[in-house]
Amino acid sequence: MSLKSLDKPEKNLAVLEILIEKKGFDETVTKIYRKKAPQLSVPGFRKGKAPRPVVEKMYGTGIFYEDAINELMPDALEAAIKESGIEPVSRPEIDLKDIGEDGVIIEAKLYTKPEVELKEYKGLEVTKTIITVSDEDIDKEIGKIRERNARSIEVTDRAAQNGDTVILDFEGFIDGVPFEGGKGTDHELKLGSGQFIPGFEQQIEGKNNGDEFDVNVTFPETYNKAELAGRPAVFKCVLNEIRYDELPELDDEFAQDVSVCNTFAEYRAEIKTKLEEANNKRSEFALEEQLVDVLTANLEADIPECMFEDETDNHFRDYAYRLQSQGINIDLYMQYTGQDIETVKNALRPNAVRQVKMRLALEKIIALENIEASEEDAEEEYKKLAETYKMEIDEVKKRIEPENMKKDLAVRKAVEFIKENANIKTEELTAEEFAAKHAQDTGEPDDFYEPPYDDEPYDLED
16 A cells, blocks of 8 residues: 555645555455355345355446445555645545556545644733632622521421422413423422512412412513414412521531531631632633633634534534533434534534634644653653542553643643743732623633633543
């Protein structure tokens, strides 16, 4: 197997002409014949006993060619790509050109990684936000933990009120006819949570255990089920139970129950430290996002569309996996939200485009600055992954090629390089101000923070 020729008819497109020598091809065809012969029927012969010339005369000379080419093609393509020195970024488009005396000639078209230019990558002007921690932030965090440790107490001496959790049966009707999905039994609902359509929860307030009553509401015009949107409905309800959360006292005993601290004062100090650590991490991620945005704005490259499409597909698979890990089927989710695959991919594409440009820019810096990950770096990362996934290091190494590991570690080093060589100003903001600014600048939710590169690119779960 050899590379006959390499042509580059247009930028980022390579056309390889590959020769599979006749001897190797004939040997593979013979192997395929011996494998398939027992399944072939030829009149006048017992099944699997017809000589090869007879089989080929009946079924055609090329009956085994396709299987033989499919078996030889991966190694032939890999060898040709290595010999050509190109770096493909797309799956090959294969075309069989000839089967003759010299062997098999195959043409493979592939898009290649583009040439990249960076106008500048040192001295980038960015602002790092120092996120302050206030007493109010500490109180909010402790309040969340307090609510998680509340005791649920049954109410028997009063009516339901905002903040209570009620257990109820209900069935919805439109024009006196029950509709699909409008019935529930022993459904748990926290009043004031906004879990049900507007107006529903407020009409439960003031009701007592055992009460039977109607709730009159109108579905929003934008409701995700078109047959219900904008229509008035009546829900016949039975209130089975009322409960409220009894919050624990904020004292030393509470601190001992939820932490290793002995006093509540120590616990507050611990919460402050944890918030500061979380804020520092958010701040660093946001700084790296800024750096990457400035960096990619300085990127000049003719990037093949297939790179954006492939990365968008990767984002979609990751999106579906995350939903699945929460017990949500992607098809049902799209049906419920009125979306289709293209709609979801279109929403994911901008970040995929950014990811492709970022990787190209960082790889260019790696080349310009001779950045590399050492064997020690890779070994340390293997050790961390083994500890994280409770696996043997050798098993991790089987799943992640050392060269891929080193490439990813070099990308992280490139991020650190541009950070170390940036002109960084600082500003102080509260957590709320930072979240609002982050959402305004990026279009992402207030509580959405992640590094611009994948700092945990490996999923080793079975």
